[in-house]
Amino acid sequence: MKIIVCVKEVPDTAIALKIKGDSPEIETENIPWVINPYDEYAMEEALRLKEKFGGDITVITFGQKRAENILRNCIALGADRVLRINDESIKNRDGLVTSKILAKVIKDIGYDIILCGKESVDYGYAQTGQMIAEFLQISCVLAIKKLDVSPLNKEAICHREIEGGLEVVKCNLPAVFTAQKGLNTPRYASLSGIMKAKKTKIETLEPDAWGFKPKIRITNLSYPPKRQEGKIIKGTLPDTAEELVKNLKEARLI
Amino acid sequence: MSGKEIWVIAEYGEEGIKKSAWEAVSAVRLLSENLKTEPAAVILGNGIGRFAEELSKELNRVYFFEHPLLSKYNANTYVRCLYYLIKEKNPAIILAAATFRGKDYIPRLSARLDCGLISDCIGFEADNGVSFKRYVYGGRLIATVKFEESEPCIITIRPRSFAYKKTGTVNGEILRIVPNIEQQDIMVTIQEIIKETGKRSDLSEADVIVSGGRGMKGAENFKLLEELADVLGGAVGASRAVVDAGWLPHTFQIGQTGRVVSPMLYIACGISGAPQHLAGMSTSKCIVAINKDPNAPIFKIADYGIVDDLFKVVPVLIEEIKKSKKN
Ligand SMILES: Cc1cc2nc3c(=O)[nH]c(=O)nc-3n(C[C@H](O)[C@H](O)[C@H](O)COP(=O)(O)OP(=O)(O)OC[C@H]3O[C@@H](n4cnc5c(N)ncnc54)[C@H](O)[C@@H]3O)c2cc1C
Numbered sequence: 001m002k003i004i005v006c007v008k009e010v011p012d013t014a015i016a017l018k019i020k021g022d023s024p025e026i027e028t029e030n031i032p033w034v035i036n037p038y039d040e041y042a043m044e045e046a047l048r049l050k051e052k053f054g055g056d057i058t059v060i061t062f063g064q065k066r067a068e069n070i071l072r073n074c075i076a077l078g079a080d081r082v083l084r085i086n087d088e089s090i091k092n093r094d095g096l097v098t099s100k101i102l103a104k105v106i107k108d109i110g111y112d113i114i115l116c117g118k119e120s121v122d123y124g125y126a127q128t129g130q131m132i133a134e135f136l137q138i139s140c141v142l143a144i145k146k147l148d149v150s151p152l153n154k155e156a157i158c159h160r161e162i163e164g165g166l167e168v169v170k171c172n173l174p175a176v177f178t179a180q181k182g183l184n185t186p187r188y189a190s191l192s193g194i195m196k197a198k199k200t201k202i203e204t205l206e207p208d209a210w211g212f213k214p215k216i217r218i219t220n221l222s223y224p225p226k227r228q229e230g231k232i233i234k235g236t237l238p239d240t241a242e243e244l245v246k247n248l249k250e251a252r253l254i
Numbered sequence: 255m256s257g258k259e260i261w262v263i264a265e266y267g268e269e270g271i272k273k274s275a276w277e278a279v280s281a282v283r284l285l286s287e288n289l290k291t292e293p294a295a296v297i298l299g300n301g302i303g304r305f306a307e308e309l310s311k312e313l314n315r316v317y318f319f320e321h322p323l324l325s326k327y328n329a330n331t332y333v334r335c336l337y338y339l340i341k342e343k344n345p346a347i348i349l350a351a352a353t354f355r356g357k358d359y360i361p362r363l364s365a366r367l368d369c370g371l372i373s374d375c376i377g378f379e380a381d382n383g384v385s386f387k388r389y390v391y392g393g394r395l396i397a398t399v400k401f402e403e404s405e406p407c408i409i410t411i412r413p414r415s416f417a418y419k420k421t422g423t424v425n426g427e428i429l430r431i432v433p434n435i436e437q438q439d440i441m442v443t444i445q446e447i448i449k450e451t452g453k454r455s456d457l458s459e460a461d462v463i464v465s466g467g468r469g470m471k472g473a474e475n476f477k478l479l480e481e482l483a484d485v486l487g488g489a490v491g492a493s494r495a496v497v498d499a500g501w502l503p504h505t506f507q508i509g510q511t512g513r514v515v516s517p518m519l520y521i522a523c524g525i526s527g528a529p530q531h532l533a534g535m536s537t538s539k540c541i542v543a544i545n546k547d548p549n550a551p552i553f554k555i556a557d558y559g560i561v562d563d564l565f566k567v568v569p570v571l572i573e574e575i576k577k578s579k580k581n
């Protein structure tokens with residue numbers, strides 16, 4: 001089974017971010033970078049599929065040299081091959097360009113199952129897996145919380161999250177699955193894995209001549225309006241609860 | 255762009271056209287006023303003529319795809335139908351709500367068309383060429399985004415970002431289309447829908463959300479929050495700490511790696527207010543925090559706070575609300 005995992009590095013989710021001058025970019029110096037949290041579930045699911053059915057795992061990122069860190073971590077976890085598509089030569093990109101480039105590389109490698117995160121927590125497009133599936137003309141199931149693959153029948157049954165519940169869906173393979181939290185519990189890398197990862201040379205690809213053009217452009221970044229710090233209702237029960245209800249009622253919220 | 259249409263693709267469920275779809279209808283109306291284009295709707299299904307009629311009271315034109323294979327939602331058939339109509343009619347903008355369904359077929363549609371997609375928009379500005387606003391970095395920043403050359407431009411809007419009002423005043427035409435689709439177009443089939451806990455769990459459309467954190471101490475105590483949610487006619491949500499402890503399933507989680515919600519009223523009980531939690535609820539209209547720690551960060555963004563033991567406050571609050579409803 002040929003398994004592909006797409007991973008992306010993102011700024012740590014807990015830190016405050018600064019906008020660089022009046023550019024539409026953030027200050028990236030000295031901030032901690034992590035693997036997109038949903039991609040960890042995608043990676044773990046890939047490892048489980050390999051343990052069950054055999055095959056090999058290729059992990060791909062389209063990003064800067066710094067993103068080699070998350071690829072090394074994937075080797076430490078058990079990926080067979082990692083690949084960085086260098087984005088430094090591509091000045092303009094949007095989610096559509098990213099998906100086209102990933103789809104092209106994945107097509108050349110070959111695939112049975114492609115795993116992505118359901119959303120990247122930086123730009124939050126929530127589209128890459130679906131677009132890759134459309135470019136490759138294969139199935140895509142979003143935000144999965146359970147995956148049962150049957151390689152013999154070339155199909156999979158999964159649970160995906162929808163508003164107010166779960167959908168059980170059947171799809172043909174090959175397919176793209178995007179991972180939702182709850183799919184699995186990611187493991188930690190072993191010491192021997194970490195040693196091995198240190199020594200691995202990371203393959204890179206240069207896509208600068210592919211000529212894909214972005215269709216959207218971020219023109220500005222701003223901080224969201226600060227919420228006014230509200231008031232603490234002083235006193236003791238039941239006065240505090242009564243006062244709260246009075247306020248909410250005046251604001252027509254109840 | 256002038257002269258061309260702006261489309262909204264309307265989503266519906268068993269209970270009718272979704273609230274989020276009506277919001278999208280309003281967004282399309284607003285956009286069409288600003289851009290001097292004609293608003294129209296698209297709806298796909300089988301035996302849903304009454305929904306097409308409802309839409310025709312709000313917009314000039316309704317394209318109504320009807321086919322037995324459309325009786326169940328499927329991304330492949332949706333993309334196929336929409337692709338051909340778009341190629342024929344050349345709309346300037348296509349808009350849908352960023353629901354699970356919208357997130358499923360819309361990116362596929364934009365890939366098929368090779369068009370730009372701006373997902374999860376919360377607003378737009380129409381001066382100096384139209385631009386769209388969306389949250390990035392888990393709500394820590396807002397991006398302004400523009401289309402480069404893209405025909406059409408595709409947008410999804412975050413539920414509850416646009417107010418909606420039905421006018422019922424338009425008398426639009428309905429164009430029924432029987433598409434050429436086949437069973438073999440369908441790659442993914444829905445076998446079953448498991449409703450998690452009935453009506454209490456559709457967080458994205460709830461006006462009131464009562465949310466519990468680690469301070470709830472255990473799964474059994476969520477009965478208390480359900481009771482509070484019931485008197486307010488709201489839904490129950492949770493922080494990740496609650497979900498990680500196994501007290502509630504993940505569908506209840508609010509935050510960066512859970513649902514993003516924006517109700518009129520959000521009541522946080524025993525939630526500290528970590529940045530990843532705030533990412534999912536800080537656009538709520540009114541936030542109430544009940545926490546026994548006066549230094550909990552949640553108070554920094556709450557409109558009203560009560561510093562006290564939630565197990566004492568919530569029961570009294572329930573009684574006070576009941577009392578106030580009687581008056
Ligand atoms: C990558 C990543 C993604 C994340 N995504 C999310 C997410 O989507 N959603 C999310 O919520 N978190 C998320 N988190 C976790 C987040 O960082 C916090 O750990 C989490 O939100 C804490 O939940 P809590 O507020 O319920 O618990 P705590 O931080 O432990 O707070 C409990 C609060 O309850 C109060 N309390 C205790 N007892 C009582 C009582 N009797 N009466 C009143 N108050 C009481 C305490 O004073 C305290 O403030 C994420 C973390 C990471 C690293």
Ligand SMILES: Nc1ncnc2c1ncn2[C@@H]1O[C@H](COP(=O)(O)O)[C@@H](O)[C@H]1O
Nearest residue numbers: 006007062116117119120125126127128
């Ligand atoms: N630059 C990238 N390189 C590799 N994978 C990516 C990249 N961008 C997005 N992805 C994948 O697509 C998922 C969804 O991202 P997005 O569509 O940007 O929200 C991520 O969780 C990754 O699995």
